[in-house]
Amino acid sequence: MIDKSPIGNTQFPEDCDGTQGNLPVEAGNCSVIHTCDICPKVIFESEKALERHIEIRHKSLMEGINFLLGKEHSDFTIELSDEKRAALGAKAFDVAKKRDAGHGMLECASIARQQLQRIVDVWHPGAEVFIFGSSLVMSSWDGKSDIDFAVVDPHAYVQRKWPPEEKNAVRELTDLCKSAGFKVSSLECVDTARVPIVKHKTLQDSLLNTVANTKPAEKARRSICLTYRSEKVKTTEALRAWLEKETETATIEEIIDEGQCNATVTFTTSTNAMVAMIKVNNGQKRRLNEYFSARIMDERFPPEAHCIDFDLCLRQFGIRNSEYLRKLHTLYDNSPFLRSGAVVLKEWSKLWGLNNSFMGFLTSYAINIMWIFFLVKRDVIPYASPYDTPENPREALREPTYVPILPQSAGSSEVQIKMGSLLADFFKFYATEFDWEKNVVSLNRPGITTKKSIGWTSENEIKLSRQSKNVQYVVCIEDPYEPNLNLGRHLGVCKARKIKAEFRRAALSVINDNADECIMFTSKYKKQVQVPIKEPPREIFEEVQKVVYDSFGSTGAQFTPDSLRQMLIESCPNAFQALSNYWNWKILVRRLGLRQVGDQIHKRACFDFLSEKLRGKPAFKVPVQGSPIKAVGRDTIDDCAVAPVCTPNIVKASFTPFSPLSRQHSCGFQRLHSHSLGNVLKMLRFTRI
Ligand SMILES: [Zn+2]
Ligand SMILES: [Zn+2]
Known part of the structure; x- marks a missing residue:
């Protein structure tokens, strides 16, 4: 969920603060400027002039879009046989299932969180590690994708003393990770980004699978190699006493003297092994005439935290909206449909280019809000106000408890029919029913939110500033928490049409194609477009x-x-x-x-x-x-x-x-x-x- 893209960064919306001052038109002047979202520096005096520009300048580009948005496709009903709906639903469950690697894998992510917590304990007592992002929202994990961690001191947060100076914080945390045995080559301290993070990328495929599922790994990941030179520590008994004092616990299971001042120490858990590693290595600075250093015993089988890719930041923003979405995704009878559909729609939207914040389109988060909004409208799940989820992260879950992604009886045709119907109806809803001109996709209040009621009208748009700072109200999706933030703010006339056309296309495909060929699931019909390089020699x-x-x-x-x-x-x-x-x-x-x-x-x-x-x-x-x-x-x-x-x-x-x-x-x-x-x-x- 951490997104460092220049355009459409919905998770860190600070860049939009105060840009209202950039409005090129005086408030009293009230004339509306028309711009093209593909050619950012051109101004048009009227909507007509802009339309003409799009017609001429972006003809080939808009051809397919206009085809789909044409009158002949503006009104349709989706009447599918039960068989077809069941086939769509079954296919959707197939896609969603891949996103869930089971209880054991999510457990590994939780253990990794606890291990990172021990690192953070050394850095700032009181700070806590939270899992947020999609693994928390979905309450399951595919065992591969990045886990998002946030480090927040809830007490300091209430006193407005959090986050601390982030640049230094991520540097210190990176150093501590290194003393906890993390490979230097797989750690990156991203301290120059707008939101500084510690980034960890394992350079090895399915490392976690190996560590979690092979026999020798079980003992190896609880063991460390210790090298020591000390006048006082000469025997394994002395070493045990020294270690127990140093780590303030008695969690040593076994010490094997390897000779030449080396020992293999096995702890009761991999987390304890990691704690010992941090304490031994980090304490070296204050030792006089003594040398102790610890490393992972077997690089093939490190503790869990070493086996997962993660981003660790110091901001609480993601905790609250993940917690809100998690409740919606797990609390209700129909939540399993919400979860499975969310996975399918994320993949569909990425496949067809609606979900690409780097290019100024939407994010997975925005697509998910659209899906939830639709389900609330259809009374599939009840409305729940985002403000019922407390702002203070103290109340939030630290880590998810596992819930399978699929509904319990995903194999029954009744359940499949329901899933298929909901997805088909979703596309129809946004293709033909939802009034994009007047209304806002919003969970902030029950019922209908109009653009006018929250002031999201063309007079208040920001254009002609740096493109990533432009705010437009053509497609309106309200962020549940960030005040006055439109998740579709980067969509101008052309991009908005692309979004609408994709809903039409999906709806038409649901009607006309069989489940295997439906573009909701396949890229078979997506053609590689040839774009010439922009200037000739x-x-x-x-x-x-x-x-x-x-x-x-x-x-x-x-x-x-x-x-x-x-x-x-x-x-x-x-x-x-x-x-x-x-x-x-x-x-x-x-x-x-x-x-x-x-x-x-x-x-x-x-x-x-x-x-x-x-x-x-x-x-x-x-x-x-x-x-x-x-x-x-x-x-x-x-x-x-x-x-x-x-x-x-x-x-x-x-x-x-x-x-x-x-x-x-x-x-x-x-x-x-x-x-x-x-x-x-x-x-x-x-x-x-
Ligand atoms: Zn243009
Ligand atoms: Zn922005």
Whole structure:
């Protein structure tokens, strides 16, 4: 749940505080600015102008979306046979089951928490380790995904003295983890992030499985190797006495003298072994003329905390909303349907790009709120106010108690029919029933919340600030706790349509496809979209520019679109061909400083400026296309896009800096590309199924 993405970071919404001051329009002025959420720097005076921009500029992108949002799909009923609904439900349970590795695995996570608690005890007595995030909400764990831990001193929190200085705190905790035997290579102290964390990644697959399920591991994970040089400690008896004093407990089961001042010490539990390791290693600083150090006896079988991937932060924010969601996910008769559906919808939304906070779409958390809101609306679960869950983490669970994800009789067709019906109805609800224009998806109060009633109207939107700080109210999903936080704030006109289209698509697939082929469960119909890298190599463009400027400038020729195209094909066929891999005709004409009016090509104001720049430059001829290889993008963002086929020369040329856009900009033209445009395009575009 810890999310360090630049856009759409719903877990740590501080970046939105106070941005209201950035409003570019005076409050009294009241005129609403229209912006495109793909081209962040362009302003439109009216909704109509924006629509026209989207229609022209994002035509290919919106084609599939408009197809799904079209009138012919606006009204439908989902009437499915019981067989079909049971098949959908059974499939959903199959997906959900994978998310639950059973009671034993969750137990390991709890033991890991207790071990981290012992580390924290050394650091700050009174601070407590909480498990939050999806393993707490679901009350089960898949044995693989990251566990989220929060370290909070509830007493200090009440006095507003928590969190402490986080940078130092995560550094100190990282050091303590190292003395507890954590491998340096698998620990990362992320102290420069907005929310500093200690990050642990095991570098070994299914380490926990090995440790939890093999016989020799049982004893090994309770044992440590001790090396000591001391005048006072010469025998194993003396060592036992020293250790018991040092660790303030009597938990030693066995000491084996390995000779040369080495001993293997086995404790009653793996947690006790870890405590001993911390105390021995951490106490070394205060020892004079004595040396004691402890390490894990067998690297293959370390204590549980070493075997799981986790993020550890010092903020309490996630504890309360996890606790609220956990209650909803476990307390009611119908909670098993809520749990199973939540798993399915998380996977569906990730698969189809609605759930991608990095790209400014939604988070799993937001999708889950939508699912719960729907279930409350349908009286499947009762309404429960988020404010009934206390703010003070003292009341919250430290770790989940295991509850299987599936309902008890998931095999019965009656239960499967219910699951299938709920999922189908969910898609229909958001595709056709829910009024996105007027209403807010909200658990903050029972009944309907309108945008107007909480002031989430277009007058209060924040646009034209840094894109990640923009707040829009097109798609409204209210965060249960963070005041005035819209979880859909980064969705503008285009992205909102994508979201709505995905609900339509899922609903249509539920109706038309059989359960195995339903896009709720499969990516079979998802096509890899090819996105060209955003700018062509400078040399190619310059060759075309030169041809155009020469013929316009010296001969004063008049062109129609056809004759211009013909002239380019004759004068610079390779360059023209290569350019059309990047730009369509309309954009090419524009970039050349021209304008197409009816059947005539005219110069624009910047034409002379552009041609002046090129004068005197030596001509460059694009070589004939050789064996095609893939071009590589100029920076990492381009790497995400699938590059078009290019010659090696073009690949080489594409690494040189190039800025026709900034040149045009200086002539008074708006920039039309955001840095991550290629990525956004990739997210938005899809083909018909
Ligand atoms: Zn746009
Ligand atoms: Zn934000």
